[in-house]
Amino acid sequence: MDLGTVIETRALSKRFGGVVAADNVNFKVRSGELRCMIGPNGAGKSTLFAMLCGIERADSGQIFIFGQDVTRMQAFRRVRLGVGLTFQTNRAFHELSVRENLTIPQASAKLENKEAGQARFEFALDAFELDPNDETKAAELTHNQLQWLEIAMILVGYPSLILLDEPAAGMASDETLRTAKVLKYLNSTGLTTVVVEHDMAFVKNVAQTVTVLHQGQIFAEGSVAEITAHEDVRKIYLGWA
Amino acid sequence: MDVLPLVLSLLYQFVTGAAFFFLAALGLVIILGMMNIINLAHGELMMIGAYTATITYHAGVPFWLAAILGFFVAAAFGAVLELLIVRRFYGRELGALVVTWGVSLVLGQGALLFFGPFLPSIGIPGGSFSYGDFSFSDYWLILVFISLLLILGLWWLYNRTSYGLQAKATMQNAEMAKSLGVRTSHIYTLTFSLGAGLAGLSGALLAPTVTIAPFMGQQFVAPAFITVVVGGATNVIVGAVASSALLAAVKTPIGMAFGAFSGTVALLLAALIIIRIMPNGISASLQKYFTRRTGRAMR
Amino acid sequence: MSTIVGLIGGGADIGRTRVFWVGFGVVVLLFLLYPTQTSAFRVSNVSFYLLNIPLGLGMALLWGYCGVLSFGHVAYFGIAGYTYGVIAGNLSGNPFGPLAGVAGGLLASALVAGIFGYFVFYARVQKWIIPILTLVLTLLLETFLGQTAGYQWRIGSVLLGGYNGMTGIPWFQLGGFVFEGYSFYYLCLFLVLACYFGLRMLLNSNFGQVVVAIREDELRTELLGYDIRARQWAVFVLSAMLAGLSGLLYVQWGNYITPSQVGLLQAALPVIWAAVGGTTSLLAVVISAFTLNWVTYTLSSQGNQYAMVIIGALLVGTMLFFPRGIVVMVAERLGRLVTRRPTPSRP
Numbered sequence: 001m002d003l004g005t006v007i008e009t010r011a012l013s014k015r016f017g018g019v020v021a022a023d024n025v026n027f028k029v030r031s032g033e034l035r036c037m038i039g040p041n042g043a044g045k046s047t048l049f050a051m052l053c054g055i056e057r058a059d060s061g062q063i064f065i066f067g068q069d070v071t072r073m074q075a076f077r078r079v080r081l082g083v084g085l086t087f088q089t090n091r092a093f094h095e096l097s098v099r100e101n102l103t104i105p106q107a108s109a110k111l112e113n114k115e116a117g118q119a120r121f122e123f124a125l126d127a128f129e130l131d132p133n134d135e136t137k138a139a140e141l142t143h144n145q146l147q148w149l150e151i152a153m154i155l156v157g158y159p160s161l162i163l164l165d166e167p168a169a170g171m172a173s174d175e176t177l178r179t180a181k182v183l184k185y186l187n188s189t190g191l192t193t194v195v196v197e198h199d200m201a202f203v204k205n206v207a208q209t210v211t212v213l214h215q216g217q218i219f220a221e222g223s224v225a226e227i228t229a230h231e232d233v234r235k236i237y238l239g240w241a
Numbered sequence: 242m243d244v245l246p247l248v249l250s251l252l253y254q255f256v257t258g259a260a261f262f263f264l265a266a267l268g269l270v271i272i273l274g275m276m277n278i279i280n281l282a283h284g285e286l287m288m289i290g291a292y293t294a295t296i297t298y299h300a301g302v303p304f305w306l307a308a309i310l311g312f313f314v315a316a317a318f319g320a321v322l323e324l325l326i327v328r329r330f331y332g333r334e335l336g337a338l339v340v341t342w343g344v345s346l347v348l349g350q351g352a353l354l355f356f357g358p359f360l361p362s363i364g365i366p367g368g369s370f371s372y373g374d375f376s377f378s379d380y381w382l383i384l385v386f387i388s389l390l391l392i393l394g395l396w397w398l399y400n401r402t403s404y405g406l407q408a409k410a411t412m413q414n415a416e417m418a419k420s421l422g423v424r425t426s427h428i429y430t431l432t433f434s435l436g437a438g439l440a441g442l443s444g445a446l447l448a449p450t451v452t453i454a455p456f457m458g459q460q461f462v463a464p465a466f467i468t469v470v471v472g473g474a475t476n477v478i479v480g481a482v483a484s485s486a487l488l489a490a491v492k493t494p495i496g497m498a499f500g501a502f503s504g505t506v507a508l509l510l511a512a513l514i515i516i517r518i519m520p521n522g523i524s525a526s527l528q529k530y531f532t533r534r535t536g537r538a539m540r
Numbered sequence: 541m542s543t544i545v546g547l548i549g550g551g552a553d554i555g556r557t558r559v560f561w562v563g564f565g566v567v568v569l570l571f572l573l574y575p576t577q578t579s580a581f582r583v584s585n586v587s588f589y590l591l592n593i594p595l596g597l598g599m600a601l602l603w604g605y606c607g608v609l610s611f612g613h614v615a616y617f618g619i620a621g622y623t624y625g626v627i628a629g630n631l632s633g634n635p636f637g638p639l640a641g642v643a644g645g646l647l648a649s650a651l652v653a654g655i656f657g658y659f660v661f662y663a664r665v666q667k668w669i670i671p672i673l674t675l676v677l678t679l680l681l682e683t684f685l686g687q688t689a690g691y692q693w694r695i696g697s698v699l700l701g702g703y704n705g706m707t708g709i710p711w712f713q714l715g716g717f718v719f720e721g722y723s724f725y726y727l728c729l730f731l732v733l734a735c736y737f738g739l740r741m742l743l744n745s746n747f748g749q750v751v752v753a754i755r756e757d758e759l760r761t762e763l764l765g766y767d768i769r770a771r772q773w774a775v776f777v778l779s780a781m782l783a784g785l786s787g788l789l790y791v792q793w794g795n796y797i798t799p800s801q802v803g804l805l806q807a808a809l810p811v812i813w814a815a816v817g818g819t820t821s822l823l824a825v826v827i828s829a830f831t832l833n834w835v836t837y838t839l840s841s842q843g844n845q846y847a848m849v850i851i852g853a854l855l856v857g858t859m860l861f862f863p864r865g866i867v868v869m870v871a872e873r874l875g876r877l878v879t880r881r882p883t884p885s886r887p
Contacts, residue, residue, distance in 0.1 A: 017532045053763060055759070055763075064732050075763055076762045076763070076765055076766055076767050076768070079762075079763055079764065079765035085763045087759075087760070091757055091759070091760040092760075093753060093756045093757060093760065094756075095756055096752070096753070096756065100749060103746075103749065104746075104749050104750060104753045104761075104764065105764045105765075106746065153764070154764070157764065157765060177593045244617055277668075279668050279671075310800060312810075326860065330859075334666060334667060334668050334858060335609050335668070336863070338609070338611075338668060339609075339663070339669050339811060339815055339855065339859055340647070340855070340856055340859040340860070342808060342811065343808075343812075343852045343853070343854075343855030343856035343859065344613070344852070344856055345852075346805075346808055346848055346849070346851065346852025347852035347853055347856065350846075350848040350852060351846075353848055354845055354846070354849065376857040429757075452833070456804070459679070459804055462675075462804075463675075463677070463679050463680065466672045466673075466675070466676055467676060470669050470672055470673065502683060502684060502687065504682060505680060506684075509673075509676055509677065509680055512673065512676075513656075513659040513673070513840065514659075516659070516660075516663050516665050516669065516673075517659055517662070517663040520663045520664055520665045520666070521666065522616045533838065533844070
């Protein structure tokens with residue numbers, strides 16, 4: 001495997017009882033990419049995401065991150081390789097202050113990325129208008145601010161790869177645009193980014209390459225233009241066929 | 242050396258041991274399965290059942306009736322507890338643990354103050370018989386039989402009655418059950434009451450085998466908790482039965498070889514090892530095994 | 541120096557203003573002067589209330605800050621006490637005996653907690669299992685110690701003593717100086733303050749912040765790169781050592797220890813101190829532990845039978861009406877003086 005590959009899964013499979021959540025998935029992300037993962041509900045996006053994070057164990061197959069076999073690796077060790085993750089439902093520390101939310105991640109920072117990482121973090125703080133000394137309890141922030149807080153939190157660790165699960169969920173179009181801009185900028189500095197998203201407006205704004213999942217398999221992969229023109233993709237989303 | 246009596250004795254020890262664990266854990270298991278609450282007043286509810294049985298027995302009531310009275314008195318206590326205290330802790334498991342522990346202190350100490358340090362004991366009904374070098378108690382065999390009846394009774398209750406259906410629905414998804422017309426608060430009270438009553442019944446049934454004192458429940462607490470921890474909450478009846486059997490299988494040989502206390506220590510060690518391998522208890526692992534094989538839920 | 545001040549003053553516990561610290565200083569001064577005003581008997585009683593505080597602090601650390609509830613924490617109290625008795629008793633001529641006993645006691649608590657903690661945390665069990673299994677452990681310990689009567693139950697020359705317990709436990713001494721009476725009182729006071737400030741600093745440090753984060757959201761903390769099991773295990777062992785410290789002080793206070801110290805009734809007490817005080821504040825638990833020990837000790841030495849019923853009812857009442865703890869909720873009412881955060885500024 002070449003050094004440019006950040007994520008690679010080989011024949012990754014997982015079932016839950018009778019449901020096939022992942023079926024022989026070969027997913028590959030190269031360094032510096034901004035990849036969006038889309039697919040109808042039940043397509044297996046969350047399962048694939050969870051397996052990449054280490055929250056779920058695959059039944060079979062392998063996962064490589066930064067060239068290392070992480071298939072059996074515990075979640076926290078994967079993060080220490082330089083990965084940042086956000087969740088579908090916001091998991092900032094709601095009972096703690098903004099300042100605490102932004103200082104807790106620090107001990108696991110990847111120090112070789114310090115300069116670039118620090119720059120990215122400060123950019124995000126600025127773009128999202130977050131004050132690292134703010135003592136306001138996170139629960140008192142608006143939904144949008146909470147989402148942005150969680151993104152800023154994972155940047156504290158100076159990751160080289162970030163995986164975001166529906167970062168624009170629940171946002172109106174202005175905030176969605178802002179989120180998209182920030183992610184695009186961060187990616188342009190070299191931060192490999194994988195985003196799971198439903199919002200096609202967001203995807204169109206942000207993605208270079210789109211992976212479409214359907215029934216646990218990679219259904220199609222290509223640029224935004226290719227995917228939106230793809231007849232079968234429209235079918236699975238709109239339920240024809 | 243005559244092997245058959247030894248084998249029978251081992252079998253007897255195993256089966257009565259399993260019955261002991263099952264009876265000790267029964268009430269606890271019902272409440273845990275339904276509400277995800279460990280009722281730390283469990284030992285005291287057993288004591289209440291035992292005290293009711295003892296007092297009524299010594300007043301002339303036949304033992305079997307006294308035991309059934311024990312069920313009802315403990316069930317009544319359970320209902321009151323649930324209505325006044327426990328229902329405020331649904332969703333707060335640790336809080337429920339702590340508050341029921343406070344209740345257990347009050348009940349235990351209260352019994353001490355009210356009834357004094359001892360009550361006259363109940364003689365073990367029935368006799369015993371020997372085979373080879375070993376003696377077997379009639380009463381314990383009856384308890385084994387009663388345990389089996391209880392298992393069947395509970396299976397019938399949960400799978401063949403309207404209460405059982407409503408209870409299972411509430412366990413799975415209380416909000417949904419409510420919107421379908423199930424009175425979930427009634428179900429909770431009934432279930433807690435049932436668990437308390439069963440604890441009282443167990444206490445009454447086990448009363449002839451122990452000294453009747455305010456803290457008599459304590460000796461059942463450790464085995465009951467271990468049984469529940471090993472069994473898990475996924476399917477309480479299956480978990481309790483499997484766990485009782487497994488724990489008896491551990492305790493019997495070790496207890497015979499090294500004495501009763503070593504047997505109990507072995508139980509704790511076994512429990513620690515089992516939860517390391519099966520963190521959600523035996524019932525969860527059995528459930529996983531069955532769904533993998535058949536794609537269906539376990540009955 | 542400023543980091544130390546920062547660590548002490550941080551938000552992990554209530555009380556950060558100047559007024560608070562002045563009040564705190566006054567209270568400490570009162571404690572320092574107390575022995576000059578009363579009899580040796582009363583000083584001994586207050587020593588008893590003080591020596592239980594580290595156990596309470598251990599509970600607050602584990603339960604309030606880390607989110608792990610241990611019902612059987614008194615087991616470590618007993619293990620340390622008995623171990624000290626065995627080691628110091630066997631080395632009774634030796635001037636280093638008591639020191640070895642202390643080291644041995646703390647080590648024994650840490651070891652048992654370490655092994656137990658490994659099984660419990662690395663198995664990722666459901667939260668309610670930990671209180672149950674810790675309780676079972678302490679009950680088993682009580683049963684075991686209770687049946688150690690008789691001459692065959694001894695380690696070296698020290699008898700375990702069965703239900704009557706171990707007696708004649710040697711005093712702790714440094715050099716030739718024996719800590720008893722007034723000097724023991726000051727030792728307890730010093731250790732309580734050291735533990736309190738040490739923990740306060742620990743909880744204000746990054747280590748402590750991550751502990752709180754684990755309590756708030758384990759998954760999120762793990763996915764920030766932290767080994768949460770290792771950290772929970774470490775906090776568990778530390779809190780066991782605090783319980784052990786109380787046990788060590790206890791055997792100094794009475795020169796004896798019995799199996800009932802690890803039994804069911806004793807096990808309830810630290811849980812009650814922590815719940816009544818408010819597990820999220822070290823200071824609140826210091827106050828409640830001291831006060832409740834004073835209450836129970838006074839009640840039982842008056843022959844009052846109702847002590848445990850009252851305590852049990854207090855626990856139930858606190859859980860129902862003061863879920864965050866009586867001291868903490870009173871402090872919250874006192875408002876601005878003791879809030880943990882200044883009024884939030886709106887963006």
